[in-house]
Amino acid sequence: MSPTSFQVSADNRRYPGHVAIIMDGNGRWANQRGKPRTAGHLAGAKTVREIVEHARRSSVRCLTLYAFSSDNWSRPKDEVDALMRLFRRHLAAETPKCVENDIRMSVVGRRDRISPELCHAIRAAEEATIDCESLHLRLAVDYSARDTMVRAAAAAPVGSPLSRDAFAELLAEVNHDDGSAGDVDLLIRTGGEQRLSDFLLWECAYAELVFSRRMWPEFGTADFDAAVEDFRARDRRFGGLSKARMG
Ligand code: IPE
Numbered sequence: 001m002s003p004t005s006f007q008v009s010a011d012n013r014r015y016p017g018h019v020a021i022i023m024d025g026n027g028r029w030a031n032q033r034g035k036p037r038t039a040g041h042l043a044g045a046k047t048v049r050e051i052v053e054h055a056r057r058s059s060v061r062c063l064t065l066y067a068f069s070s071d072n073w074s075r076p077k078d079e080v081d082a083l084m085r086l087f088r089r090h091l092a093a094e095t096p097k098c099v100e101n102d103i104r105m106s107v108v109g110r111r112d113r114i115s116p117e118l119c120h121a122i123r124a125a126e127e128a129t130i131d132c133e134s135l136h137l138r139l140a141v142d143y144s145a146r147d148t149m150v151r152a153a154a155a156a157p158v159g160s161p162l163s164r165d166a167f168a169e170l171l172a173e174v175n176h177d178d179g180s181a182g183d184v185d186l187l188i189r190t191g192g193e194q195r196l197s198d199f200l201l202w203e204c205a206y207a208e209l210v211f212s213r214r215m216w217p218e219f220g221t222a223d224f225d226a227a228v229e230d231f232r233a234r235d236r237r238f239g240g241l242s243k244a245r246m247g
C-alpha cells in the first residue's frame with residue numbers, strides 16, 4: 001500500500017492527509033428530540049456538507065465518510081429506503097458544488113445491491129468530478145471491510161505470491177476505487193461508541209483513533225479541528241521507536 005502522505009507544518013507536527021469518519025448517532029440525535037430517525041439522517045447530511053467544506057479548506061487531501069454499511073441492510077425497510085433516497089438527492093445536489101470547489105467525489109463499496117438510479121447518480125458524480133484535485137471525498141455505501149477482503153482474496157491470482165501492495169490494489173478494485181487514498185491517518189467516530197463496525201479494517205492498520213461523544217448531526221468544525229489537534233499530538237511509531245528515543 002502506498003505510504004501515507006502527511007503535510008508538515010511550520011512547527012514540524014504533521015497533519016493527517018487521509019481522514020476517515022464513522023458518522024454515527026443520527027438516530028439517537030433524532031430520538032432525543034422526539035423526531036423520527038430519518039430526521040436524524042437529514043440533519044446528518046447537513047453536517048456532511050459542513051465538514052466537507054471545512055476539510056476542503058484544511059490540509060486534508062482525502063476524506064472517507066462511512067454512509068451505509070453492508071450490515072445496515074438489516075434495518076427496517078423504511079429507514080433503508082429513506083437513506084437511499086437521501087444519498088441520491090445528496091449526490092445530485094452536491095455534484096455541481098464539488099465541481100465548483102475542485103472536490104473529487106467517489107463512492108466505495110458494492111454496487112450490485114443498490115438501485116440503478118443510485119448507481120447512475122454515483123457514476124454521474126464521479127464522472128463530473130474526476131479531474132478535481134483539492135480534496136478527494138469518498139463516500140462508503142454498502143461497504144464492508146471484511147466482505148471486501150474476502151472478495152479481494154478470491155480475486156487474487158492463484159500460484160503467485162501476493163504482496164501487501166498487490167492485495168491493496170485488489171481491495172480497491174473490488175470497491176470500485178482507484179486505490180489512491182491509501183492508509184487512513186486519522187479515524188474519527190462520532191456518537192460515543194468505540195468500535196470500527198467493519199470500516200476500513202486494512203487501511204486503518206496504523207490509523208490514530210479519535211472517538212467523539214457528539215452525535216453526528218451536532219459534530220461541528222471545531223470538533224473536527226480538535227480531532228486533528230489530538231492527532232498532531234500523537235507519537236506515531238509504526239512499530240519502530242519515536243524520533244526522540246532514536247536520537
Ligand atoms: C449513523 O447513524 C448513520 C447510519 C448508520 C446510516 P445511526 O443511524 O447508526 O444512528 P444511531 O447510532 O442509531 O444513533
Ligand code: IPE
Pocket residue numbers: 022023024066067068069072193195197
Ligand atoms: C456504522 O454505524 C455504520 C455507519 C456509520 C454508516 P452503525 O450504527 O451501523 O454501527 P453499530 O451497529 O453501532 O456497530
Ligand code: MG
Pocket residue numbers: 024025026191
Ligand atoms: Mg449507529
